Amino acid sequence: MIQISNLQYGLGGKSILENINLEIPDGEFVAIIGPNGAGKSTLIKLLLGIWEMQQGSIQTDGINQQEWLKTNIFGYLPQHEEFDRSFPATALDIALMGLAGKLPLATRFKPLHKQAALTALEQTGVADLAKRLIGNLSGGEFQRVLLARAIVGGSRYIILDEPEASLDRPSVESFFALLKSLNEAGHTIITISHDLNVLSRYCSFLVCLNRTLHCHNHTELVSAEIIHNTFGDSVRIIEKDY
Amino acid sequence: MFEYSFMLNALFGALLSGLSLAIFAPYVTLRRISYMGEALSHIAFAGIAIAILLGLNLTFTTLVFVVLISLVIGWLSRKRKLHEANTISIFLSVSMALGIILISISKNYSFDLASYLFGNVLLITGVEIQSLLILNVLNLAFVLVFYKELFYLTYNEEMARVFRIRIAPVSHLFLVLLAANIVINLKSAGIILVTAQLILPAVIAFNFVHSLHRAIVTSAIVAILSATIGFALSYNLNLPTGATIVLFEALIYFLSLNFRGKQNA
Numbered sequence: 001m002i003q004i005s006n007l008q009y010g011l012g013g014k015s016i017l018e019n020i021n022l023e024i025p026d027g028e029f030v031a032i033i034g035p036n037g038a039g040k041s042t043l044i045k046l047l048l049g050i051w052e053m054q055q056g057s058i059q060t061d062g063i064n065q066q067e068w069l070k071t072n073i074f075g076y077l078p079q080h081e082e083f084d085r086s087f088p089a090t091a092l093d094i095a096l097m098g099l100a101g102k103l104p105l106a107t108r109f110k111p112l113h114k115q116a117a118l119t120a121l122e123q124t125g126v127a128d129l130a131k132r133l134i135g136n137l138s139g140g141e142f143q144r145v146l147l148a149r150a151i152v153g154g155s156r157y158i159i160l161d162e163p164e165a166s167l168d169r170p171s172v173e174s175f176f177a178l179l180k181s182l183n184e185a186g187h188t189i190i191t192i193s194h195d196l197n198v199l200s201r202y203c204s205f206l207v208c209l210n211r212t213l214h215c216h217n218h219t220e221l222v223s224a225e226i227i228h229n230t231f232g233d234s235v236r237i238i239e240k241d242y
Numbered sequence: 243m244f245e246y247s248f249m250l251n252a253l254f255g256a257l258l259s260g261l262s263l264a265i266f267a268p269y270v271t272l273r274r275i276s277y278m279g280e281a282l283s284h285i286a287f288a289g290i291a292i293a294i295l296l297g298l299n300l301t302f303t304t305l306v307f308v309v310l311i312s313l314v315i316g317w318l319s320r321k322r323k324l325h326e327a328n329t330i331s332i333f334l335s336v337s338m339a340l341g342i343i344l345i346s347i348s349k350n351y352s353f354d355l356a357s358y359l360f361g362n363v364l365l366i367t368g369v370e371i372q373s374l375l376i377l378n379v380l381n382l383a384f385v386l387v388f389y390k391e392l393f394y395l396t397y398n399e400e401m402a403r404v405f406r407i408r409i410a411p412v413s414h415l416f417l418v419l420l421a422a423n424i425v426i427n428l429k430s431a432g433i434i435l436v437t438a439q440l441i442l443p444a445v446i447a448f449n450f451v452h453s454l455h456r457a458i459v460t461s462a463i464v465a466i467l468s469a470t471i472g473f474a475l476s477y478n479l480n481l482p483t484g485a486t487i488v489l490f491e492a493l494i495y496f497l498s499l500n501f502r503g504k505q506n507a
Contacts (some may be wrong), residue, residue: 017350084274097397102406111365
């Protein structure tokens, strides 16, 4: 379970997150929705420990976030993975990255690590691409490699930042179906998304954010009115039809 | 051509110099920090000037100065106070200005700016060859021991942190060793050759191979070939050694582009 209490965050005098109090129960498929600039990515970066907290607290499994992160990792899939397309890494190398932090400094991967990475690639449906260079993968294939990296470390939590951004429509459907199967296998999924169409079918828990929290509840309890309040007039933009 | 021992020394010097930089070159190229090589070699100028002014050991003082500045640059960019490229440009110009002022204050007119720019491998001493030898051993040990950390640090520093890969000590050590490579190579290679040798062998290597460890080996082979053939050409044609090595390497680069085209087709 993730508990966020009185979280505030500002940048350059501008408030980005205000008074966030949120509980994410285990085993949910959580969608964080909100307009651009609502603080969704900031919330995730604070959760992951990429940015330092200013005020408030986050606890995971009842342990203070900074402490928890010393011995645990979140499976994370960023919105845009910055990399050079000519970088000489294979899909297997990228999947192995999810295990690298578990190995001591200055040690090499062993066959059991490679096997674990291959199993993760198999789970995300791209084991046959293990030896392919990442520059030669399509957007959808690369997303699945990144998902393999997110699950290989054995984290119960998978956090995703707009995974649909770099996918075409059929790939979005199959990607969310894959996330749903991981969710059913026991992972708590937390994803930022703009695609309400997909979310309504796959998500069980909705977090509506627009600098402050507008709702956090099971999907069926969230009304269209609350969503409209979260987005304001920009609601039509996010209800784009493919 | 080896009837003079200094010629043999010079060849060893050119080989070891090229080799030390070639091992770092794939990382420098992939991290797109080739400007770092150029900047640190310019920043060294202020270190040299401080050593001359205070009558200190030239290599040691410059090394300490460049390592300190490179760590400050790393720290400033990590804290997001300044963009790394901007930080480096500021330190580059300030160091050059400081160097010029200090040299003029010290009234040491024997300082040869041209040899600092182009280097002169023919003047290399036994002690300097020993330093280069130690440097090569350190470089090799570094990339072998920290292969995993260096790989992911080079791929994406922020994601490496998210996945708790212990890149911080490796990142610092990388900067320190890079600075040491630049300073120790400066006398024999000069700014121009140091910068070239930190890029060319790696971009040539990546036109032939598509894995990091193979790129390191290929980069080293390119450096050895260029140093040997460039050295022989410069001796026989009576041309400056460093410049001949760079031009020979550039020639291999243009030929390798053709190879890359065929591979991608």
